[in-house]
Structure formats: C-alpha cells, structure tokens
Amino acid sequence: MPEWLVEHGIGEDRAVLMDGDRVLAAKCRWPGELYAGQSIDAKLVRKEAGKTRGLGELADGRTILIDRLPRNAQEGATLPLTVTRGAIAERGRYKLPAARPADMATPASDVFASARPVRRLPQGVWEDAWDAASSGEIAFAGGSLLFSATPAMTQIDIDGTLPPRELALAAVMPLTRALRWFDLGGSIGIDFPTIADKPGRRAVDESLGAALADWPHERTAMNGFGFVQIVARLEGPSLLHRMATARLGAAARMALRRAERIDGAGETLLTIHPALSAKLRPEWREELVRRTGRPLQVQTDPALAIEAAHAQLVSR
Incomplete structure (x- = not known):
C-alpha cells in the first residue's frame, strides 16, 4: 500500500507518498507557516x-x-x-x-503529522521532484512539459515532435504525475497541442479523466485550441510556486540537506553561490553541526549556479 514518509529537515519538512520505489506525490512545509487544517x-x-x-x-x-x-x-x-x-x-x-x-470548517488531515517519520528519504526521491520544480520542465518520450507559475494560474505547455494527438496522449501520465509531485492546486491551465478532430480531443479528455480519477478537481473539456483548465483545492504554496517566488530560500534549504546527508568524519565543507550566504541562518548552521557532529565551513563560489551547492568532507 502507498505510504507517506516525512523527513524533518533543517528549515523544511518534506513529505512523499511512496508506492514501492515510486513517488506518487510530494509536499513541502516551512516551519512557522500557517497550513490548511491548523x-x-x-x-x-x-x-x-x-x-x-x-x-x-x-x-x-x-x-x-x-x-x-x-x-x-x-x-x-x-x-x-x-x-x-x-x-x-x-x-x-x-x-x-x-x-x-x-x-x-471541514476537518482536514495533516499528512505531516500522520506520515511515518524517517531520518532520510530514499536516495533521489526528493531530488527528482525538487529538480523538476527548479527547472520548470519535465521531459518524456517525444516531448516535454513546461511549467510557469503566474498570478492568474499555473500554466503548463506541452511541446514535442510527435503528431498532435500522439503528443497529447503521451503527455497525460507525466502531467498527472507532476500535479501531485508539485502539490499543485488552484487554477491550472494546460496548453495541449491543437487537435483538429473531435474524436482526437475526446480521446485525450478520456485519458486525462482516467488518470485524475482519484484526484479531486473540476475540469473543462479540451477546446478547439487544445486548452484544458483544471481547478483543484488550493491549500498553500506548491513546490513550483516556492521556486518561482522564494528560489534562494529553497536553494539554501537544499544546500543544507546535501551537507546533512554526507556520512563520515572530518569537517563539512559547503560551497554555495554568494547569494545564498544571507539565507543560511545562524540557527540553521548550528543545527547542521548538531545533527552531523562535524564542524562546518562555508565558502562561496560565484561560478556555481544557485541550485548547485556542493557539500564534501575535508580533513580537520
């Protein structure tokens, strides 16, 4: 049976719904935030x-x-x-x-309270969702999904080399997986390739409906231009929205996570882009030292991408 796991990180709690080694959904919460059901x-x-x-x-x-x-x-x-x-x-x-x-108010379940706490999520599980949200792109065979968080809605564009109907159908499964990975809600606009014939549009509608059968939402049928709108309950910022509006904060938390996951003796050397320095709060640095039992050295490198913080062990 699928199971929610939660990792209480430094400055961030991360929850994933696992089915074996597959990630079905992911959620993120920053301490101090108000959250649905509180x-x-x-x-x-x-x-x-x-x-x-x-x-x-x-x-x-x-x-x-x-x-x-x-x-x-x-x-x-x-x-x-x-x-x-x-x-x-x-x-x-x-x-x-x-x-x-x-x-x-209707009582709401709190995944972060009911999930099974683990010291570390399985290797690569959180990274896959985080990297996809950070890049705003998910590739699939024959095409890709491009995500853009706007004030009006979350916009998803589908691009690729397949014929329109085949491309739209191939996008359905990675699209529905991304909705859960990013914990998206509110108004979501999906720009499928234009499919001229009604039977083709109906086939995509049916495939999308089946894939989202267990995900509460309302949805329009695909119009003649390939556009579909989804409205789902919005409970807070999605991982995609955090990347769009608090990118430095998200990258700083990921940098600390990378440093925390290293095992061994010595000193932790964390190399980050200079823009992240102010985001690494003193209490977070102290917590990293406490958790790892190692001294921490932070150095900056302007050649690094903001998301590409690197952690390693060095001799004391």
Missing part, C-alpha cells in the same frame, strides 16, 4: 456590518482572512479558527492566509 485563535479586527468576511490578527501580529463569519460577530472578539489556505507569495502580490470559524 487550529488557531485570532482577534477579529475588521468586519463590515452584515458581512460574513473579515480580517483577523494573530498574537504575533500576522493578518489572516476570515470567511463564513456569523453576522453578529463583533470586532475585537477572539475567535477559534481553522486555517483553510496558507499564505501564498506571487509575483507582484501576496495572498494572505485564509481561515474559517472552527465550527464551520
């Missing part, structure tokens, strides 16, 4: 009379959107809430986290 208390600081929406303030000063408020809710009252969506940074704007009164 129980919190917030003071109602703004609400228009008769409306069911308002703004709340947490004890640490963060602001949260609240919907489904009772019409008689009073400003200044402290309310028990359940988070329905974490905060999402987008290019040019910031979406506040959202919540509902606890008695109006």
Whole structure:
C-alpha cells in the first residue's frame, strides 16, 4: 500500500507518498507557516456590518482572512479558527492566509503529522521532484512539459515532435504525475497541442479523466485550441510556486540537506553561490553541526549556479 514518509529537515519538512520505489506525490512545509487544517485563535479586527468576511490578527501580529463569519460577530472578539489556505507569495502580490470559524470548517488531515517519520528519504526521491520544480520542465518520450507559475494560474505547455494527438496522449501520465509531485492546486491551465478532430480531443479528455480519477478537481473539456483548465483545492504554496517566488530560500534549504546527508568524519565543507550566504541562518548552521557532529565551513563560489551547492568532507 502507498505510504507517506516525512523527513524533518533543517528549515523544511518534506513529505512523499511512496508506492514501492515510486513517488506518487510530494509536499513541502516551512516551519512557522500557517497550513490548511491548523487550529488557531485570532482577534477579529475588521468586519463590515452584515458581512460574513473579515480580517483577523494573530498574537504575533500576522493578518489572516476570515470567511463564513456569523453576522453578529463583533470586532475585537477572539475567535477559534481553522486555517483553510496558507499564505501564498506571487509575483507582484501576496495572498494572505485564509481561515474559517472552527465550527464551520471541514476537518482536514495533516499528512505531516500522520506520515511515518524517517531520518532520510530514499536516495533521489526528493531530488527528482525538487529538480523538476527548479527547472520548470519535465521531459518524456517525444516531448516535454513546461511549467510557469503566474498570478492568474499555473500554466503548463506541452511541446514535442510527435503528431498532435500522439503528443497529447503521451503527455497525460507525466502531467498527472507532476500535479501531485508539485502539490499543485488552484487554477491550472494546460496548453495541449491543437487537435483538429473531435474524436482526437475526446480521446485525450478520456485519458486525462482516467488518470485524475482519484484526484479531486473540476475540469473543462479540451477546446478547439487544445486548452484544458483544471481547478483543484488550493491549500498553500506548491513546490513550483516556492521556486518561482522564494528560489534562494529553497536553494539554501537544499544546500543544507546535501551537507546533512554526507556520512563520515572530518569537517563539512559547503560551497554555495554568494547569494545564498544571507539565507543560511545562524540557527540553521548550528543545527547542521548538531545533527552531523562535524564542524562546518562555508565558502562561496560565484561560478556555481544557485541550485548547485556542493557539500564534501575535508580533513580537520
């Protein structure tokens, strides 16, 4: 049976759904973030009379959107809430986290709490999903998927050398796998190659429907230009969105992970792009030393790509 595994990393928790040696889905959470299903208390600081929406303030000063408020809710009252969506940074704007009164929210399971904790995820499992999100591209036989996170929707373009119908059908399985790998939600636009005949478009619709049968969503039929829109529940930033809006932070966390996974004695030498230096918080460096039991030396190399941090052991 598929099983969720969770790796509690430095500055990041990583969860993957494994079926044997196959990754079915992946999720990422950064400590301190509000997440869907979390129980919190917030003071109602703004609400228009008769409306069911308002703004709340947490004890640490963060602001949260609240919907489904009772019409008689009073400003200044402290309310028990359940988070329905974490905060999402987008290019040019910031979406506040959202919540509902606890008695109006549908209970949500927390994968990170229920997954089996492991010291390390299997070799290559997290790297495959992370590298795909970082590059924004997944290749498959005869073509590739190109991902772009925009404020309006996540756009997926399909390109390749196969005839349109064959290319579209070949893209279905890697596409549906990527949706789960990246933990995508919200509005997703898929630009398939243009298929002139209705039977061809219907075949792609049926294949896509079968592949996504166990993934809650709504979907349009393919139009004459090959476009399909999917809408799925959005609970927080996807791995793809983190790469688009917090690339340095994501790369810094991966650099620490690479250093932590090295076994042996000596000193850890972590070589990074200079842009990552400020992202390696002092407490993260201290945690890496504690976990590995080795001193840490960090050096910078402007010739390295941001994502290409390198860790090795050196003699003390």
